[in-house]
Amino acid sequence: MTASLGPWRNAADTPRGVSIRPLCVLFCVMKPSTAGAGRVRTAAGPRRYLMCPPTYFDLSYPVNPWMDPSKPVDPQLAVLQWQRIHDLHVELGHTVEVLDPLPGLPSMVFAANGATVHGHRVLVARFSDDERAAETPAYLSWFPRHGFETRQAAWANEGQGDFLAAGGWLLAGSGFRTDRRSHAEAEEFFGCPVISLTLVSDSYCHLDTALSVLDEQTIMYYPDAFSPGSQILLRQLFPDAILATADDAAALGLNAVSDGRHVLLPAGAIGLTAQLRERGYQTVDVEVPELLRAGGGVRCCTLELGPVTAGTTPAGDLAVAERTVASIGVAPTAGSALLDGAAGPVPPEDSGLTVVVTSVASDSHTWNLIYLQLALTELGHRVINLGACVPDELLISECQRLRPGLVVISTVNGHGFHDGMRLIGRVRACPELAATPVVIGGKLGITGPAGHAGRGQLRAAGFDAVFEEGTGMTALASLAGQLTASVRT
């Protein structure tokens, strides 16, 4: 914290109130933040999101400079891109509630603008565009039905498009959409200090296109989207913030969704992606070009409802691998039995390897995975089975999380050679996985075995071993045994 903040630091005992808002309130609750690089991320808890499919998506009126209503919209493409965001949230262990879309409301897909949620209270938006005002009844009806104390804003207010929670505050944008009077209204309604920020660029007329909250203490933002005063404020409040370049912001890289560990953002935000990875976040590329034409990205489609509370989903921070394995009745760390009721002796922690068994993104076969899990478990290893159709990103993030002693990729759909070549490049590009033993096996080509040359290419690309069909379990068992021995010594 810089010396210029001195005068306010003495205000630690000042009661929270509007009269000296926001700065004094801010610093009395501000927690010290650790330096960014290399810090360990706390495990992110599962979140609850509300999304609305772009069934009636269209560019019917030009409401922002990103829009070009002359080019026809492809609603099916929009649905597909939206579905990908939805599925990514689910794959990352979050709960996604779905709001039914209404005909004639082309922007309803941007659910984040519909409301601000804080604890069990919800302030439903008051849209400044008449065209979007028709969306509010849907939110006014959905939230009370789901147990939230709900009220509509009295002043122009575009929900989480302009209100983002960070630390113990609400960061609130104004200048284009949300009326500044609604900042005070939100503070009063939520009983939470609001930091007012002024947006100055009509390319970033919602706060959520210029600033993104990554976790309790960390944000990223594009300084030039804010007034000089707001820039000073942000620098003082978040000295460790990640700063976006003009290119990152133009790629809508700040319209990101973070669960504290994974950050979903467009691949085009190259600088941000690199900075996030350096800070230990796992970035997930999300492309929504069709929705981007209306100025919205992944964040605009995702209204955050808060953490999942006990009872709403299976408890705990279960990644998809654990949920998959749990669904067949075995805890990932206990790993001795694949299936409920097939109990065997639980291998002690040090008796074998932690093995990730997985398929590739395009392969839906699972019997091979079930067999490998049973066989490796019987050999004393702890197996995490990622199941069918594993996206590259998921495999990599699970390996980064679990740090397995062996990764077994089993694929039988004939795409194994090409998928394997791509995948191993991405795995080896992660410094912490550069030396992880990774093997591939199965039916690797569609016309026949990859053959000697193909196996050579796969090994040269980074696989430690290649087992084509016909190789028995013995070879894999032997490799796993050698690895276990080398770990012990």
Add this chain to the structure above:
Amino acid sequence: MTGADLTPAERWPASFGAFIARARQDGQLVVQPRMGMSNPRAMRAGLLATKRAAALTVGTITLDSYTRVGDEARARAAVAADVDLNGYPITTYDVATTRGVLDGVTGPGFPVQVRHGSPCPELIFSALIDAGLDATEGGPVSYCLPYSRMSLEASVRNWARSCELLAALRETGAEPHLETFGGCMLGQLCPPSLLIAMSVLEALFFRQHGLRSISLSYAQQTNHEQDVEAVYALRQLAAQWLPGVDTHVVIYTYMGVYPRTPSGASALLAESARLAVQTGAVRLVVKTITEAYWIPSIADNVEALETAAAAAAAEQRAPTTVAAGGTGIYAEASKLIEEVVDLHRDLGQALIDAFRLGYLDIPYCLHPDNAGQTRSYIDGAGRLQWSRIGAMPLHGLADPAGSAELTASGLLASLSFVERRFDYASLEEDLAAEIQAAEAAGHVPPELKGIK
């Protein structure tokens, strides 16, 4: 060419259901390959070869794995780089290309069906409709749980929209056809009562979303008599639950680990053709003798179609009697369907609720939306049985034998049960023939002496 300037009759020259109805009248089994090539010329050649095979056939365009999971970017990259895919990427090629594949091939005497495997098939359905086709297959559960990571809820939503897209063709005078894939569910180790319940439930879902021409699938399992009982039960349930809908049953030749010997593979295929004839199923989707190894060639497919047609014809000429014992498959399936349908007026929601409650629970399915509390095994007679029924409402109907410890080798033995049965039979025949030939020639080699 666009679809807009064509009349419905020109646009949909062949109705799948009408073709099947004619075959049923003629008492002939329709056979169909699982064929898909990424190259349009090869795909066209495959369809032509299917059409010209010595059998009553319908054509198949099977899509590749990238298209199935919605990864168009990779499908496009593979096509651009001339990399062979494991199927035809219908959403990657433009309409003209696919129409070129079909032009002069499909018609009233040769319908073509698109087979895919997608839990989000909207783009696929649009593409096949644009290409002038109106028959495809799948289902909200059967193409989600075993084959994807998508949530069942999302798959149900996608399938509802996709069914409506296909059903909208009815307004033009066409009669689109949709086949359930629910009679397969992982291909192995799912007891028949659950398979046929899934097939009927998916057909009900299709009807709810506007389809009126529906086929119900059943995949050949481990015991012929059990399969015969199951298909009869499926036909009975289809008649009860789908009045006013044009339905037929389609048999899939065994979808699990396939025999490696050519004669074992052929014998399994012939048995599936006999199953279809004996039970009055009108259509059979075949497997080839190379199935155990790699993706079959066009010639392999034609050979399989002709083998199946010949076996069906032989069965029709000299029917064998099968004792299809009443082991309660109908009662179990009936109970499952009733309980699920009662859960919600909207069948999609009912299916979601049923899996959440474990009323439907596919054994050995790894998907997070599957409860995973049921188990099955193959009994001494080769029949699929329940060892655990979890929360499925089958108490008093199914009598679980208790859970046996499942080991890797036990699983492998179950998965390869059919393969071994047909391969061993084939090897024994070969050996017997060899001994007979040696005896006829008067010198039996020492290693064969005493084997008989």
